[in-house]
Amino acid sequence: MIREEITAMFDSIADILQIKGEDPGKVKMYHNLAITISYALPDEIRSPFDYELLSNVRGIGPATLEKIAELVNTGKCQYYEDLKASIPAGVMELLSISGVGPSTAARLYQVLNIDSLEALQKAIDEQRLQGLKGMGKKTEEKIKLGLEALLRHKKLRLMGYVLPDALALVDCLASSLPACRNISIAGDLRRKTETIRDIQIVAVCPDASDIHAALRNTGLITNIHSDWTESGGSATLAGDVNMEFKLLDAKDFGAGMVYFTGSESHIKELNARANQAGLEPLSWPSPEWTKGRSEEEIYNSLELPYIIPELREGTGEISASVSGKLPKLIETADIRGDLHIHSTWSDGHQTIQAMAEAARNLGYEYIAFCDHSVSSKIANGLDIERILNKMIELREINEKVGGIEILMGAEVDILKNGDLDYPDEILEKLDVVIASIHSGFNMDEASMTKRIISAIENRFVHILGHPTGRLLAKRDPYLANMDAVIEAAAENKKVLEINSYPDRLDLKDTHIRKAKEKGVKMVINTDAHSISDLNLIKYGVYTA
Incomplete structure (x- = not known):
């Protein structure tokens, strides 16, 4: 079992207690337990649970240890299961909507008796949310957009x-x-x-x-x-x-791998070439001419080189292959470092030294620690005094850990007006400055675009982090003119991040292609918060 499964259980317990209207102190206790456990436990916890892992951790008592042991050893915690059963399952699903936290879900459930996504949709259609204290038309519209995004992505x-x-x-x-x-x-x-x-x-x-x-x-x-x-x-x-x-059948395997792998557009383009060659179109069951042939042989029969699966999208790969311009894809082995890593200085789970040693073991030549800046209160962002102290520690660790260069960085919040939340005298001391948006997502396109470009134009910024702000299958990208953002990055010689976190994969492939056409440099980072997160780099590579 991985640590995140355990911390998620304690956070969910806190959420359910809050929705049920129980003691706020108890709610806070369970949220604090989740935070404590996230720092104290290793990435992976095996059964039977070793009590010594947490026995000396402040704030972890016998009852908590038993809950964790039960979850690790059996896959379930009865207290948590009973708690989940005490409210309709649909109420917890409300928390999946961007903009709906436990307190909002509690009010929707307790006051309006909304216990499912369907009930919420009905209440929005009837404009009943506006009747809740402190929840006007603007908030209702925000929840409506969040619900629409969730329903659109629900099966993904x-x-x-x-x-x-x-x-x-x-x-x-x-x-x-x-x-x-x-x-x-x-x-x-x-x-x-x-x-x-x-x-x-x-x-x-x-x-x-x-x-x-x-x-x-x-x-x-x-x-x-x-x-x-x-x-x-x-x-x-x-x-x-x-x-x-x-x-x-064995004789159909090659055709099956071509037909069932390619996108609809890719297969349509292959069939246009089959038609030109007087061959039956690729379909299922497979046509006679494909039988007994490998994938490569089928492509060759259409006078094409083998096209790797990642390119079979129908977005120009056929014409590129005909003209000999298929790109050589980057591989995980090409990665030399990671410029977006978090440590225990902010919301990471491991120390600078532990993360650096793990990166060195991956064969990396460099790594940059870009902990959150002062505005990211929820992520334990660093104020000026703390970031100066971090600089001192990082310098000492750089001398201690050989075989890898450890860079001092920060993931700095872009404020609504486009300013950064560290002064220039701090920014100029950093090896790497990543500018990112972590709040204020609901701006109109013109304002958001201006906000991002203002950060790009800051002379101390090196990288624009997770540029569209999307959370896959949960939160749509914020409104921004990405063509203008890419143009600004090109003009100011700034780097765009390809964030490897599975929930982000941001930039997406189409934006990566546009950035490449404009000559914009990109960097594949993990946004790692733990040692195991360093292995997420492959998902950024797949996207690139």
Whole structure:
């Protein structure tokens, strides 16, 4: 079990208690426990739970230890399960809406009896939210937009969280099914698209019942559906992710991997070339000319070089391949460092030294610690006195830890007027200044664009952090003219960040392409808050 699962449980307990209107002191206690645990526990906690991990941590008593041990050892905590059962499940779902916190959810539930997303939609349509004290038309509109975004993205899953489980499942099936060959991920997930609706698995397997039995034994599947035939079927992966299995004859595997991987636009372009060559279009079942051929051979038959899955989007890769201009994609092995790391100085979970040593073990040449600035109160942002003290500590650690250059940086908030929240005399002392927006998302496009460009024009800023502010499947990008932002970055020779965090992947691929065309430099960072987060760099690489 990972640490974040444990801290999420204690935060959820606090949220439910607040929604139920219980003692604010108790609510605060559970939130504080989540924070304490996030700093005290390692990234991964194994069963049986080792009480010594927290036995000497201030604020962690026997009752808390028992809750953690029960969760780690059994996968559940009965107190938490009982608490969840005490309110309608839909009430907790309200917290998934951008702009709705526990206090707002509590008022919606207690005063207006809103216990589901559907009930909230009805109340908004009837303008009943405006009747709540302190909640006018502007707040209602903000919640309405948040609800619309949530419903729009509700069935989407984030590639960065689904891919590890999908790969683990494929490994389990491959090792337990010697009669089945060439088990592989296809579809959106193979193309590494930022969000997916379902997982497609293509396999050469003579007997569907073998797949059934193996799926039950993986521990990763929560439901095997009743739609199975000899050609495949579906199942549900843990996390409520739908999976579609395509069982093929060996001679159809190459065609299946082409057809079930490419986007609709990509396949349409391939079929235009097939038509020109007098070949049947790619479809399913596969046409005769593809049988027995590998993916590479099928592309070659259309007078194309092999096109890697990540490029099969129908966005110009066919014409680029014809003219010999397919790009050489960056790989994780090309990464030399990470310029956006947080430490325990702000809201990170590990010290500067621990993070630096972990980065050195990854073979990195440099790493920059960009903890939050003073305005980010919720993230323990550093005031001027603390950032000066951090500079001293970082200098000492740089002398102690060899084999990697440790840079002093800050992730500085861009205020609503476009100013940064550190004075120039602090900014000029930093090796790396990342300017980011962490609040005030609901500005109109012109104002937000002006705000961002003002930060880009600041002579001390090096990087614009997570430039669009989106949280995938949860919060839409803030309104900004990204063409103008990219143009400003080009004119001022500033760097745009490709944030690797699975929830962000910001910049997105289309903006990356535009930035590259304008000659704007980009940097792939993790925004890591723990040692394990350093491994998220691959998702930024996939996006780039």
